[in-house]
Amino acid sequence: MKKSILVRLNFLLLCLTLTMFSCKDECDGVNCQNGGVCNDGTCACEPYYEGGFCETESCEKFLGTYTVIEDCSELGPSTFNVSIEKSDGINKIKFVNFYGIGLTVIAEINGNNFTITNYVDLGFIVNGLGSINTSGNIITLSYSVEWPDETKDNCSATFTI
DSSP states (O other): OHHHHHHHHHHHHHHHHHHHHHTOOTTTTOOOOTTOEEETTEEEOOTTEESTTSOEEGGGGGOEEEEEEEEETTTEEEEEEEEEEEOSSTTEEEEEEETTTTEEEEEEEETTEEEEEEEEETTEEEEEEEEEOTTSSEEEEEEEEEOTTSOEEEEEEEEEO
16 A cells, blocks of 8 residues: 555656646746847847847947948049948948048948948938848948939948958
8 A cells, every 4th residue: 555655656746747847938037138029948039139138239230440442433442441330220320431531321221231222411322232241340332322413433342340
């Protein structure tokens, strides 16, 4: 009789142990930020946030001062510095001294890519597509600049931090 009770008790303890471990919440202790949601222990981030806990704005990887090596159809090759800063809106960055002539241009980011769409500064119209490498230290950009006299300059540039 004692053996029967011990077998039942051991079986009950085994069932309780299996239940406790099989029902463990993978998201217990995971603190997703900025509207991120935990799913199986991993944060799924809202647009324009990234990182293990959605703690970083996606635009932050672009920010800094870069040396630009540019080659354009009208102006030819040139080298200058550009500063990239946060702009209004979580999905926008601002290029200061764009094109090497002091233009300020706003781009919209999407992950590691960005787009400049009909941005006008000082009478110049800028359009372009660019991306940052996964290491976060090189940006490549292809763009056009239409001058106030309607001359169009097509350029490609590499930005190195």
